Amino acid sequence: MTSLPSITLGDEKLIESTCRQTPNFNLCVQSLKSFPGSATADVRGLGLIMVKVMQSKANDAINKIRELQRSAPSPALTSCASKYNAIVVGDIPEANEAFSKGMPKFAENGANDAANEATFCENGFNGRSPLTQQNNAMRDVAAITAAIARQLL
Amino acid sequence: MANLSPIILLLALFSLIYGNAIASHHVYRNLQTQQSSDSSSNQPYRTAYHFQPPKNWINDPNGPMRYKGLYHLFYQYNPKGSVWGNIVWAHSVSKDLVNWIPLDAAIFPSQPSDINGCWSGSATMLPGGKPVILYTGIDPNNHQVQNLAFPKNLSDPFLREWIKSPKNPLMAPTVANKINSTSFRDPTTAWKGKDGYWRVLIGNKVNSVGRAVLYKSKDFVNWVEAKQPLHSAQGTGMWECPDFFPVLNNGPINVGLDTSVDGDHVRHVLKVSLDDKKHDYYLIGTYDASQDVFTPDNSQPVLRYDYGKYYASKTIFDDGKNRRVLFGWVNESSSQNDDIKKGWSGIHTIPRSIWLHKSGKQLIQWPVQEIENLRVNPVNWPTRLLKGGELLQVNGITAVQADVEISFQVREFQKAEVLKNWADPQILCGMKGAGVKGGIGPFGLLVLASKDLQESTAVFFRIFRYQNKNLVLMCSDQSRSSLNKENDMTPFGTFVDVDPLHENLSLRTLIDHSVVESFGGEGKACITSRVYPTLAINEKAQLYAFNNGTSSVRITRLSAWSMKKANINGN
Numbered sequence A: 001m002t003s004l005p006s007i008t009l010g011d012e013k014l015i016e017s018t019c020r021q022t023p024n025f026n027l028c029v030q031s032l033k034s035f036p037g038s039a040t041a042d043v044r045g046l047g048l049i050m051v052k053v054m055q056s057k058a059n060d061a062i063n064k065i066r067e068l069q070r071s072a073p074s075p076a077l078t079s080c081a082s083k084y085n086a087i088v089v090g091d092i093p094e095a096n097e098a099f100s101k102g103m104p105k106f107a108e109n110g111a112n113d114a115a116n117e118a119t120f121c122e123n124g125f126n127g128r129s130p131l132t133q134q135n136n137a138m139r140d141v142a143a144i145t146a147a148i149a150r151q152l153l
Numbered sequence B: 001m002a003n004l005s006p007i008i009l010l011l012a013l014f015s016l017i018y019g020n021a022i023a024s025h026h027v028y029r030n031l032q033t034q035q036s037s038d039s040s041s042n043q044p045y046r047t048a049y050h051f052q053p054p055k056n057w058i059n060d061p062n063g064p065m066r067y068k069g070l071y072h073l074f075y076q077y078n079p080k081g082s083v084w085g086n087i088v089w090a091h092s093v094s095k096d097l098v099n100w101i102p103l104d105a106a107i108f109p110s111q112p113s114d115i116n117g118c119w120s121g122s123a124t125m126l127p128g129g130k131p132v133i134l135y136t137g138i139d140p141n142n143h144q145v146q147n148l149a150f151p152k153n154l155s156d157p158f159l160r161e162w163i164k165s166p167k168n169p170l171m172a173p174t175v176a177n178k179i180n181s182t183s184f185r186d187p188t189t190a191w192k193g194k195d196g197y198w199r200v201l202i203g204n205k206v207n208s209v210g211r212a213v214l215y216k217s218k219d220f221v222n223w224v225e226a227k228q229p230l231h232s233a234q235g236t237g238m239w240e241c242p243d244f245f246p247v248l249n250n251g252p253i254n255v256g257l258d259t260s261v262d263g264d265h266v267r268h269v270l271k272v273s274l275d276d277k278k279h280d281y282y283l284i285g286t287y288d289a290s291q292d293v294f295t296p297d298n299s300q301p302v303l304r305y306d307y308g309k310y311y312a313s314k315t316i317f318d319d320g321k322n323r324r325v326l327f328g329w330v331n332e333s334s335s336q337n338d339d340i341k342k343g344w345s346g347i348h349t350i351p352r353s354i355w356l357h358k359s360g361k362q363l364i365q366w367p368v369q370e371i372e373n374l375r376v377n378p379v380n381w382p383t384r385l386l387k388g389g390e391l392l393q394v395n396g397i398t399a400v401q402a403d404v405e406i407s408f409q410v411r412e413f414q415k416a417e418v419l420k421n422w423a424d425p426q427i428l429c430g431m432k433g434a435g436v437k438g439g440i441g442p443f444g445l446l447v448l449a450s451k452d453l454q455e456s457t458a459v460f461f462r463i464f465r466y467q468n469k470n471l472v473l474m475c476s477d478q479s480r481s482s483l484n485k486e487n488d489m490t491p492f493g494t495f496v497d498v499d500p501l502h503e504n505l506s507l508r509t510l511i512d513h514s515v516v517e518s519f520g521g522e523g524k525a526c527i528t529s530r531v532y533p534t535l536a537i538n539e540k541a542q543l544y545a546f547n548n549g550t551s552s553v554r555i556t557r558l559s560a561w562s563m564k565k566a567n568i569n570g571n
Helices: A007-020 A025-033 A043-071 A075-101 A104-123 A132-150 B005-017 B025-031 B336-342 B369-374 B425-431
Strands: B056-067 B070-078 B088-094 B101-107 B118-126 B130-138 B144-151 B162-164 B198-206 B209-217 B231-233 B239-248 B266-274 B279-288 B293-296 B311-318 B323-330 B352-356 B363-367 B375-381 B384-386 B391-393 B401-409 B440-449 B457-466 B469-477 B492-496 B505-512 B515-520 B525-530 B542-547 B553-563
Touching: A007 A025, A007 A043, A025 A043, A025 A132, A043 A075, A043 A104, A043 A132, A075 A104, A075 A132, A075 B336, A104 A132, A104 B336, B056 B088, B056 B130, B056 B311, B056 B323, B070 B101, B070 B118, B101 B162, B118 B144, B118 B311, B209 B239, B209 B266, B231 B293, B239 B279, B239 B311, B239 B352, B266 B293, B266 B311, B279 B311, B323 B525, B363 B515, B369 B375, B369 B401, B384 B542, B401 B440, B401 B542, B425 B469, B425 B492, B440 B505, B440 B553, B457 B505, B457 B515, B469 B515, B469 B525, B492 B525, B505 B553, B542 B553
Parallel strands: B056 B118
Antiparallel strands: B056 B070, B070 B088, B088 B101, B118 B130, B130 B144, B144 B162, B198 B209, B198 B239, B209 B231, B239 B266, B266 B279, B279 B293, B311 B323, B323 B352, B352 B363, B375 B553, B384 B553, B391 B542, B401 B505, B401 B553, B440 B457, B440 B542, B457 B469, B469 B492, B505 B515, B515 B525
């Protein structure tokens, strides 16, 4: 009986070894595996997938911000809208192009900034944030993305 | 019909530089959407005499060169926004490295070998005074390849248009050469060996081994990879923006050499930008031209050009003034959100002359002499004591846009704090900022300070006693530079190889709204930082000399000047 080719095992190993070098192994593995194509992606490809995950978390935050702006507008909320706009218009396209073309330092830059913007948004509420869940989610996936970019430097 | 446009541009250039600014339609047509007057109140961080375009993102200086008496500077530019992306080669020219005229973008995607991006590269002067550019292009497969471009019209002193070789790419990663297709970029200025072959370096890595791959060519079109890289190092990651050049060994100060010069009177410098560390490092060593191998004098410690924010730098030999000039990029320390709001991101430092110190141990950098033409309204202090705890305001200059030179004489060495174990200087500056009292020091300058001192950037010295010798720490402390905590205000530091027992400690600082460029020990230690005060802006910024140590120091010299605004890219 011939042994099974080890392709599938090898690729899970890449996801796992890549995620082990990020701040949140479980979230990293879960995020990547939920996207088709992750099984056959190289590290750069995994980075690109995480940028898609960042986009999704940014959208969640923006939707929540819009909802809150209708019911309970505030300067802190307006400031958050501006910060998430920067993530969507600046950080994410930058990280995308950087991973695609092989300049990982700008992917790291974009991801780090996205994590910062989420933190600044959260700080703007002085402890009474209605966006904690969304900001934490954004920050966590951005930190993973930055760590994957670091592996390509 | 005669082409008059170069003449018109030349006239505009001269009149701009010599003071009668004419808003020549011909020159300013290149500025695309020209913003209506951006007053200094809504753009408090725009610099007055540092290189930057009117808006958008910039990074690496590209292909700097001197041609027909004019300096050319190209640079990585995003025409569409204030983050990195959509990169093209923007282009400016200057008579004096201080005032710059913008031109149309010189190199932008137009052929398969650069259709996905025109990344960094360098210029080489071929025999007969013909400049050519080698640069990295991103091809349809998102692979990094090296391309050749040359001027369309050599009789245009502005070299506005460039043609690409139909043979591009000239160097590319292949299955055969096993070069990593996402780690192959930033060709250097080429140098010619005694065998008549041109050599060029390309930045590369294999796993975590950083490498300067060497290619050779007789005709500048057909390139063959050498059997080994010029140099490589384990564990350093990708080598970006390599630079390789000769320096005079024990030569006169501020004298440079053409990149192809070699001989017994010469040492060589290999410089790389480390992707992993985000800093520019250099090694001094010996170039064996027969083997095309570089051997550094010491592998540790590797020195940096600048101990603050400084990256992607490169040098040229300026054959007009026989000096080597260094150009470097300084990114923002503000958030992306702030960059998008202000509409721009990135500047270059003042170009620096660079040469080997007579000790042979390090390079010296000093702002090009031409920048001093912007100095006005000099303030000079007679020599005086600066007692422990004293704060002296420097009046009579525009503190937000100034050039300051100050020298200190130290005497009471017995009061120096003892440093028991060697520590990383940046960490030391973080632990012992300007507010932490010391034995000798901290003493230096408070720049971009608010009247109430809620905001200030401190550039200072602190002297330690370490292993029975005096150790001088130089810091640029941004930690109190702004009430806006969304900025990166990490302090920077380095040790300065000066013994205050035998010579005065000097500091020169160029202040320009949101950039502070400091030179300690007459150019032995350089620290560049970016700050974004909220109070200390425009006419509200102040400048002080301070001493927060217990012992006095003597100010042997203080000279300060307001700096005029330069004409930079139609600012």
